Amino acid sequence: xxxxxxxxxxxxxxxxxxxxxxxxxxxxxxxxxxxxxxxxxxxxxxxxxxxxxxxxxxxxxxxxxxxxxxxxxxxxxxxxxxxxxxxxxxxxxxxxxxxxxxxxxxxxxxxxxxxxxxxxxxxxxxxxxxxxxxxxxxxxxxxxxxxxxxxxxxxxxxxxxxxxxxxxxxxxxxxxxxxxxxxxxxxxxxxxxxxxxxxxxxxxxxxxxxxxxxxxxxxxxxxxxxxxxxxxxxxxxxxxxxxxxxxxxxxxxxxxxxxxxxxxxxxxxxxxxxxxxxxxxxxxxxxxxxxxxxxxxxxxxxxxxxxxxxxxxxxxxxxxxxxxxxxxxxxxxxxxxxxxxxxxxxxxxxxxxxxxxxxxxxxxxxxxxxxxxxxxxxx
Amino acid sequence: xxxxxxxxxxxxxxxxxxxxxxxxxxxxxxxxxxxxxxxxxxxxxxxxxxxxxxxxxxxxxxxxxxxxxxxxxxxxxxxxxxxxxxxxxxxxxxxxxxxxxxxxxxxxxxxxxxxxxxxxxxxxxxxxxxxxxxxxxxxxxxxxxxxxxxxxxxxxxxxxxxxxxxxxxxxxxxxxxxxxxxxxxxxxxxxxxxxxxxxxxxxxxxxxxxxxxxxxxxxxxxxxxxxxxxxxxxxxxxxxxxxxxxxxxxxxxxxxxxxxxxxxxxxxxxxxxxxxxxxxxxxxxxxxxxxxxxxxxxxxxxxxxxxxxxxxxxxxxxxxxxxxxxxxxxxxxxxxxxxxxxxxxxxxxxxxxxxxxxxxxxxxxxxxxxx
Numbered sequence: 001x002x003x004x005x006x007x008x009x010x011x012x013x014x015x016x017x018x019x020x021x022x023x024x025x026x027x028x029x030x031x032x033x034x035x036x037x038x039x040x041x042x043x044x045x046x047x048x049x050x051x052x053x054x055x056x057x058x059x060x061x062x063x064x065x066x067x068x069x070x071x072x073x074x075x076x077x078x079x080x081x082x083x084x085x086x087x088x089x090x091x092x093x094x095x096x097x098x099x100x101x102x103x104x105x106x107x108x109x110x111x112x113x114x115x116x117x118x119x120x121x122x123x124x125x126x127x128x129x130x131x132x133x134x135x136x137x138x139x140x141x142x143x144x145x146x147x148x149x150x151x152x153x154x155x156x157x158x159x160x161x162x163x164x165x166x167x168x169x170x171x172x173x174x175x176x177x178x179x180x181x182x183x184x185x186x187x188x189x190x191x192x193x194x195x196x197x198x199x200x201x202x203x204x205x206x207x208x209x210x211x212x213x214x215x216x217x218x219x220x221x222x223x224x225x226x227x228x229x230x231x232x233x234x235x236x237x238x239x240x241x242x243x244x245x246x247x248x249x250x251x252x253x254x255x256x257x258x259x260x261x262x263x264x265x266x267x268x269x270x271x272x273x274x275x276x277x278x279x280x281x282x283x284x285x286x287x288x289x290x291x292x293x294x295x296x297x298x299x300x301x302x303x304x305x306x307x308x309x310x311x312x313x314x315x316x317x318x319x320x321x322x323x324x325x326x327x328x329x330x331x332x333x334x335x336x337x338x339x340x341x342x343x344x345x346x347x348x349x350x351x352x353x354x355x356x357x358x359x360x361x362x363x364x365x366x367x368x369x370x371x372x373x374x375x376x377x378x379x
Numbered sequence: 380x381x382x383x384x385x386x387x388x389x390x391x392x393x394x395x396x397x398x399x400x401x402x403x404x405x406x407x408x409x410x411x412x413x414x415x416x417x418x419x420x421x422x423x424x425x426x427x428x429x430x431x432x433x434x435x436x437x438x439x440x441x442x443x444x445x446x447x448x449x450x451x452x453x454x455x456x457x458x459x460x461x462x463x464x465x466x467x468x469x470x471x472x473x474x475x476x477x478x479x480x481x482x483x484x485x486x487x488x489x490x491x492x493x494x495x496x497x498x499x500x501x502x503x504x505x506x507x508x509x510x511x512x513x514x515x516x517x518x519x520x521x522x523x524x525x526x527x528x529x530x531x532x533x534x535x536x537x538x539x540x541x542x543x544x545x546x547x548x549x550x551x552x553x554x555x556x557x558x559x560x561x562x563x564x565x566x567x568x569x570x571x572x573x574x575x576x577x578x579x580x581x582x583x584x585x586x587x588x589x590x591x592x593x594x595x596x597x598x599x600x601x602x603x604x605x606x607x608x609x610x611x612x613x614x615x616x617x618x619x620x621x622x623x624x625x626x627x628x629x630x631x632x633x634x635x636x637x638x639x640x641x642x643x644x645x646x647x648x649x650x651x652x653x654x655x656x657x658x659x660x661x662x663x664x665x666x667x668x669x670x671x672x673x674x675x676x677x678x679x680x681x682x683x684x685x686x687x688x689x690x691x692x693x694x695x696x697x698x699x700x701x702x703x704x705x706x707x708x709x710x711x712x713x714x715x716x717x718x719x720x721x722x723x724x725x726x727x728x729x730x731x732x733x734x735x736x737x738x739x740x741x742x743x744x745x746x747x748x749x750x
Contacts, residue, residue: 278656
């Protein structure tokens with residue numbers, strides 16, 4: 001049997017309420033991204049590509065779609081005899097009542113029994129709502145090399161933005177000496193990516209203690225990491241270089257999609273050596289019509305374009321009618337822009353129809369317009 | 380369990396597509412950018428709840444075996460269903476021995492063990508959709524021994540010349556199935572699709588072997604026509620055949636028509652195929668694309684008109700592509716002009732080339748070639 005030395009747990013329970021109407025019916029990790037993907041495809045594909053066989057997905061908010069989606073482990077190739085994706089919503093147990101996950105650490109604590117069945121040496125904690133490509137096996141090698149008790153992936157952020165993140169102050173060996181949650185006076189520019197590797201035996205002990213601590217928020221950032229630091233444990237910062245984005249708001253989700261339009265963008269979804277896997281759509285290849293104009297855009301299978309599309313990302317099964325103009329826009333799956341309609345600087349939600357001749361969005365607006373309901377056509 | 384199992388046949392010896400067939404059988408030809416021709420018969424069978432399917436292949440089975448896999452892509456239940464590749468060794472002595480009957484005969488033990496009462500036989504080189512569940516019901520209700528499908532056309536003088544036609548009497552009884560002589564435009568093109576009891580199928584195979592070593596299934600059915608009740612059912616909807624290079628070229632480009640697309644593809648009748656996890660298509664500033672189908676993974680800087688472009692194709696700047704089929708992983712460098720060409724997989728056309736032919740004689744650029 002293959003040795004599963006590291007098991008991954010993906011925290012996918014959050015609502016992502018700053019995504020407004022996009023997350024009314026689906027949890028944030030299930031939100032669409034990049035034409036054909038869902039956000040959770042990124043951590044799950046990274047796991048598959050990093051050789052991790054067992055992945056637990058901790059879900060809570062509006063999880064029906066997310067649960068059924070993530071349960072299809074074959075999408076990411078995680079369906080061999082010794083591998084799998086396991087959906088872990090809160091559950092009632094013989095010795096505990098059904099309770100929501102009270103925090104990120106609690107979500108893991110409530111599934112200690114699941115993790116124990118695989119008895120891994122290391123536990124990888126991931127967040128289900130970031131866009132990036134990362135080889136976790138390299139991070140594990142770093143963790144082992146430093147004989148660390150825990151390793152936290154960090155990314156350099158601009159100094160002036162550092163106060164929005166969890167900041168890691170390190171010594172010259174990249175050992176973490178202090179953790180600052182959203183600090184006013186950041187001591188470094190290394191932000192936590194919410195990716196942790198723990199030695200499972202140690203973490204297990206800490207979690208059992210944390211569960212009983214009524215003063216705890218049961219959170220990795222607020223409780224577990226500070227405890228480890230107070231105990232003088234060896235925690236290292238693993239510096240990640242590359243594209244990483246938290247798509248927590250409509251603006252940042254739009255921006256992350258627009259990033260794909262750069263000719264040699266950092267995320268590079270076309271790299272055959274690190275594919276991002278997703279659900280296969282049974283749709284025709286895209287059809288670009290006789291009078292269509294398509295410039296600087298990212299368009300996927302199942303789209304039908306008869307009008308003009310510029311600087312935009314079109315998701316699976318979207319349609320752009322004759323004489324319609326779509327500019328600086330993101331059209332989520334199955335949305336329709338009817339003949340003569342104009343969409344500018346907007347994000348059109350799944351299945352939304354922009355009626356004939358309607359005009360939505362404004363090239364000069366500061367914020368990106370979210371169009372979450374059908375817009376009636378103009379006669 | 381469904382009452383029938385399915386057979387997807389290999390293209391007969393009369394079908395020859397120079398160049399492309401050196402690399403794979405017709406059924407494994409890439410089609411419309413992301414499909415292979417075999418996806419159409421197998422998806423139709425699967426959508427009709429027929430989950431035990433035999434696919435016959437004799438030469439170059441690699442690409443077909445790779446593509447079909449376990450059959451899971453076709454939505455076939457992985458326990459109850461099977462998608463089996465059945466091989467047969469072509470005779471080297473003489474091509475006349477390489478008939479479909481010989482292939483069935485070689486696999487008689489598999490055929491005889493099938494639990495289903497009926498067999499549906501359908502070709503791997505024709506593109507159409509068909510509800511086989513309904514066809515089977517109609518067949519059973521009619522009491523006929525064999526039901527065949529035909530498609531009515533009004534251009535048989537010039538097209539479908541490598542096909543056979545069904546001659547019917549007024550009661551839709553089949554009088555004969557014969558070569559399309561090209562003398563009349565209105566013809567019922569034989570779709571090489573049969574429904575019959577598996578027992579009768581085996582009987583015909585054996586009878587055929589006893590009669591002559593070079594008969595095809597259609598020949599023995601013509602011979603047995605006197606004793607059997609054979610009826611024709613008309614197929615309606617999109618239909619095209621790939622029997623030569625030109626018809627391959629035309630069948631692809633015909634589907635650039637939105638109405639043709641709607642006829643062949645609908646939400647309630649999915650056509651399944653293998654995913655390659657290619658990312659969406661990236662169009663750059665200089666690109667101009669009109670009336671074309673483009674599969675995922677392409678990077679496009681040039682001009683494309685009236686063309687079908689397969690997955691992961693790279694099209695450089697100032698390129699002009701008209702009336703072409705570009706298969707997956709082809710690379711077209713800057714300043715290339717292609718008209719009426721079929722560019723096979725992984726071909727690489729380096730910059731500043733012009734390759735133009737007339738639409739009646741499309742050109743072929745071989746797999747892996749560098750020009």
